[in-house]
Amino acid sequence: MKTVIRAAAAVAALLTCAAGLWPAAPGQPNNFRFAIVGDRTGEAKPGMYEKVWREVDRSHPDFVIDAGDVIQGGNDATAERQWRETREVWRRYRYPLFFTPGNHDIWSAASERLYEKYTGRPPFYSFNYQDAHFTVLDNSRTENLGDDQMKFLERDLEQNRERNPKFVFFHRPALWLIPLKFQSGEFALHQLARKYRVAVVVSGHTHQFLRLERDGIVYLNAGNSGGHLRGSDLAQGWFFGWTLAVVKGTGVELTLKKL
Numbered sequence: 001m002k003t004v005i006r007a008a009a010a011v012a013a014l015l016t017c018a019a020g021l022w023p024a025a026p027g028q029p030n031n032f033r034f035a036i037v038g039d040r041t042g043e044a045k046p047g048m049y050e051k052v053w054r055e056v057d058r059s060h061p062d063f064v065i066d067a068g069d070v071i072q073g074g075n076d077a078t079a080e081r082q083w084r085e086t087r088e089v090w091r092r093y094r095y096p097l098f099f100t101p102g103n104h105d106i107w108s109a110a111s112e113r114l115y116e117k118y119t120g121r122p123p124f125y126s127f128n129y130q131d132a133h134f135t136v137l138d139n140s141r142t143e144n145l146g147d148d149q150m151k152f153l154e155r156d157l158e159q160n161r162e163r164n165p166k167f168v169f170f171h172r173p174a175l176w177l178i179p180l181k182f183q184s185g186e187f188a189l190h191q192l193a194r195k196y197r198v199a200v201v202v203s204g205h206t207h208q209f210l211r212l213e214r215d216g217i218v219y220l221n222a223g224n225s226g227g228h229l230r231g232s233d234l235a236q237g238w239f240f241g242w243t244l245a246v247v248k249g250t251g252v253e254l255t256l257k258k259l
Contacts, residue, residue, distance in 0.1 A: 029249060030130045030165075035061040035095075036243040038222035039069040039204050040086070041104045045240075048259075049226035050089055052242050055257060057093055059244055063129070064095050067204035067222040068102025068140070068171035070119075076110045083118040098127070098136065102171040102204060106140040124149060126156045132247055133163040137170035144175050150188060157196035164250045165199035173203035173210075176219050180212045193217050199252050200245075206230075209237035209256060220254065234258075 035056045040049040056064060071082040090097055099105075099119040106112045106123060116122060123138035135156050137149045145153070149170075157166065179187045185194070193201060200218045207230050209223035223241050231238035241258040 030132055030247045031249075032062045032130055032132075033059070033244060033246045034129075035059065035064045036202060036220075036222050036245060037064060037066045038209075038225040038227075038242065039067070039102065039104075039207055040226040041069045041072045042207060043228035044072065044226050045228070048240055049086075051259060052225045052240070053089055053093065055259065056242060059257075061095060061244070063098065064090075064093075065098045065134070065136075065169060065202075066100060067169065067202060068100040069104040069204060069227065070099070070102070071104055073104040073107060073111060076108055079111050079114050083114055087118055098134070100136050100169045100171050100202075100204070101138050101140040103140050106138070124152060126160070128160070128163065130247075131163055133157075133160040133166045135166070135168045137168065139170050139172045139175070143172050145170065145189065150192070153189075154192055157192060157198070161196060164197065165247065165252050166196065168193065168198055168201045170203055172205045173219075173221050176201060176203070177206075177210070177212075177221070180214055180219060185214045190214060190217070200254070207238075209239070209241065218252075218254070223256070 037052060037056065070086055071079060073079055099121045101115055101123045106115050112123060124136055126133065126135045135153055137145055137153060139145050139149065160166065175189055194215050194217065198217055200220060202220045202222055204222045206221055207224040207227045208221060210221035212219045222243060223237060225240065225242050229238055239258050241256055244255045244257055246253040
C-alpha cells in the first residue's frame with residue numbers, strides 16, 4: 001500500500017492510501033465517508049466540541065466515530081450528569097455514531113455501565129459498512145491491549161479476512177506510538193494488522209494529531225476536538241480539528257480538518 005501526503009500541515013494533511021494493491025473482497029463496492037472526532041475532554045475548552053460538530057455536519061458524513069474521552073469523568077457521582085449534558089451536542093445531528101472508550105469515559109464498573117447507557121455501544125465491538133470492516137477495542141483502563149482484547153481482535157479480523165479496507169480503533173496509542181517512534185514493527189498489534197491487511201489504526205488520548213506508517217499501515221492519532229491543547233506548534237499537530245475519511249473501493253483518503 002502506498003501512502004501520499006499532500007498540503008501544508010498547518011492547513012490540512014491529506015493522507016491517501018492507494019487502491020488496487022490488495023484484491024477486492026466480494027460484496028458491495030465501497031463509496032462512503034465518515035468523520036473521526038478526537039478528544040473532547042481533559043480540561044475541555046468551552047464551545048470547541050460544539051464547533052467541531054458543526055463543521056462535521058457541513059461535510060455530511062455517512063457516520064461518525066468518536067476516538068474517546070467524551071466526558072471529564074473520574075467521579076461516579078457526577079458522570080451521569082456529564083453524559084446527559086454532552087449527549088445534547090450530538091443528538092442535534094442524525095448520523096449513526098460509534099464510540100471508542102477513553103480513560104475519561106470508563107474508569108470503574110459504574111462508569112462502564114453509564115458508558116453503555118449513553119453511547120448505546122459496548123466497550124469493544126465491531127461492525128461492517130458496505131464492504132469495509134471496523135473493530136473498536138477498549139484500553140480505557142490500561143495503556144496496552146489486554147489478552148482478551150488481542151484475542152477478540154484476532155478472531156474478528158480472521159472472521160472478516162475478505163473485507164477491505166479494515167480499520168482498528170482504540171483510545172490510548174502507546175502500544176503503537178512508542179515502538180513506531182523507534183522504527184520498530186515488532187509488536188503484536190502490528191503483526192496482526194500486517195497479517196490481516198488492516199489499512200488504518202486510529203487512537204486519541206494525546207490531544208495531538210500524529211501520523212506514522214509502517215508496512216503500508218497508517219497509524220493515526222486523531223488529534224484534539226475540544227480538550228486542552230498541550231502544545232502550540234501547528235506543524236507538530238497541536239491544534240483543534242477532526243478527520244474526514246473517504247473510502248472508495250479499497251482506497252482510503254484521510255483529510256485532517258483544522259479549525
